[in-house]
Amino acid sequence: MSTVRTYPPDLFTPRPEVERAKAASVLDRMAEERRAWLERMRAVLADVYRTRVKMLGEAQACVTADDARAFMATGRSDWALPAGASPNLLGSLFRAPGWIRSEHPDHTSATHGSHANNLYRWRYVGPRRSAA
Numbered sequence: 001m002s003t004v005r006t007y008p009p010d011l012f013t014p015r016p017e018v019e020r021a022k023a024a025s026v027l028d029r030m031a032e033e034r035r036a037w038l039e040r041m042r043a044v045l046a047d048v049y050r051t052r053v054k055m056l057g058e059a060q061a062c063v064t065a066d067d068a069r070a071f072m073a074t075g076r077s078d079w080a081l082p083a084g085a086s087p088n089l090l091g092s093l094f095r096a097p098g099w100i101r102s103e104h105p106d107h108t109s110a111t112h113g114s115h116a117n118n119l120y121r122w123r124y125v126g127p128r129r130s131a132a
């Protein structure tokens with residue numbers, strides 16, 4: 001007769017709330033370390049969103065992390081991912097006041113290396129710049 005070791009049933013059960021809290025903590029730390037870059041990129045994406053509202057209307061306009069990647073690929077040093085920063089930093093872009101998840105279906109990323117992950121679509125509802 002062999003002895004079978006048993007483990008508590010919840011030991012190997014995925015714990016989504018624990019994983020979400022851990023991911024949020026990592027994103028918060030990365031965001032704090034790269035705050036200036038995030039603020040610049042958020043401003044760019046807010047402008048992109050406002051332009052799309054003018055072109056498509058409020059009901060159709062949205063932005064995604066792919067939009068940020070497109071700006072990062074332009075070669076401008078102020079839009080490039082900061083040295084030593086993880087690409088996961090993009091997960092912090094929309095974790096700021098003024099951004100809300102759009103009701104549109106998720107967007108399948110077309111960026112090379114993104115593994116065709118689904119990306120949330122975002123709307124900017126924060127303060128609007130006054131026309132000067």
